[in-house]
Amino acid sequence: MIPYGRQDIQPQDIDAVLEVLQSDFLTQGPAVPHFEQAVANQVGARHGVAVNSATSALHLACLAVGLGEGDWLWTSPITFVASANCGLYCRATVDFVDIDPRTYNLCPQALEAKLARAEREGRLPKVVVAVHLCGQPCDMQAIHALSERYGFRVVEDASHAIGGRYRGEPIGNGRYSDITVFSFHPVKIITTAEGGLAVTNDDRLAETMALLRSHGVTRDPALMTQEAEGPWYYQQVALGFNYRMTELQAALGESQLARLEDYVARRHAMAERYDRLLAELPLTTPWQHPDSYSGRHLYVIRLELEAIQPSHRRVFEALRDQGIGVNLHYIPVHTQPYYRELGFAPGDFPEAERYYAEAISLPLYPTMTETQQDEVVAALTRALEGA
Structure with missing residues (x-):
């Protein structure tokens, strides 16, 4: 059987993982932040937040931009279900925008027409998830212009698209969106076995996603609501999740990123x-x-x-x-x-x-x-x- 997609694991990938296995940290060590910064540098973004899947990254992205009950999330109907489910996780209402017949991505003309109707009906979206199907970016300049006109936030689902470019710039640089999400599933362009990562240029969004990926718990005094009681002290300041990436995954990802x-x-x-x-x-x-x-x-x-x-x-x-x-x-x-x-x-x-x-x-x-x-x-x- 010739598969439709397959990971490529080289000796240097195995060596990178073995090095972590022989280190002091299997999770929450130095490899994850190093990988986050490497991806952010690769795509020209300020921050990277690594998690256990692109689905988790989409969920955190929606929470970070304030999606919640009573809000609308719009996305493409031609995508994996996670691009829509992330809205439901936030108790928002999900709707879709039909695709462009040539690119198969969300059609900006259909989006503009739907936004005009939604404005009249009082149900404009809070978030639009623009899915870069097959790796080809959406018309992000047009979507961004509509976001400024109608006031919605833009999340790029670039699960298929790391290493691509739009108008000569890396996908993920944040020129036309608030957050961009990448997937590192084995059949994707590079892999961490399972894993995902969100990039953003917004300090607050990055801080929120990093907090929520680890239970909403912090040891940072600047984020606490009361003075620390001692060096052991931590606080849960938000309802978060266990969405962390392991050191093993990060080491594999950084090795893959070089290729x-x-x-x-x-x-x-x-x-x-x-x-x-x-x-x-x-x-x-x-x-x-x-x-x-x-x-x-x-x-x-x-x-x-x-x-x-x-x-x-x-x-x-x-x-x-x-x-x-x-x-x-x-x-x-x-x-x-x-x-x-x-x-x-x-x-x-x-x-x-x-x-x-x-x-x-x-x-x-x-x-x-x-x-x-x-x-x-x-x-x-x-x-x-x-x-």
Whole structure:
């Protein structure tokens, strides 16, 4: 089986983890802050806050910007459920904005129209989570301009996008958002096994996220509400969580970070080769906006169903039957049973549903060989022919 994504673990990664295992700290030691600063430096942000998953980072980001009961969070329906669930964790109400048919990201024109309606109805969002699907950034300049006009906070879900750029600047530099979140799951661009990280230029937001990731407990006298009773003293000053990253994860992440640019460049080379190899097949290859340099986490094709005999499902199953580990990113969140119980229904976001009916994620990862890529293309050709 050729998987759709796979981690790359090198000897230096193993050495970095072994060094931590032989040290005095497995958690809450020096490796985590060192990794946080390394990521912040990489993307041009002031602060990094490392946690145990990107889902946790999204939750903390929403809490830090003040999302709560009675507020609205808007995001894209084509994303993993965590991009929406983070709003529900804060007891906010979640809604969606349909996608752009070329980038598959949240459409800024649809967002502008929905904001105008929401303003008339008195239900403007407190937070918009802009998801950089497949690693390609959203039109952040347009979203930021709308945030200034309508007064919402912007969180970038860049789980797919570390190492990418928008308008020549690193994704995560904070020019157009309050907080940016990265994922380090094994199939992502770099990995900490499990883990995530939020970057921001705002001192207060960073302080809040760092406090909340560790139970809301502090030993910092500046954050306490009363004088310390002794050197042992700590205070819980907020209701927080156990979202900490371990030293082992941080060491692995920092080792991986050294190869980030090479990983992204390799993904681009493989994606461009797919573009050439698939050019004559009845499908649409991923369009890339000239203002962006994608992290290229995923390579999603869209089948031209009117031009082929097999159904979308049959093509997918035929690829799996041939040992090609394709996947589908993602099922529209609003069609999930949990969200249907909240009042959403098929037909609410038609562009997202058209995408879902046609999309297949092909294997793409840095250690994938050209021979494996040729196997994927040959299998896809056979599947499209119904062979």
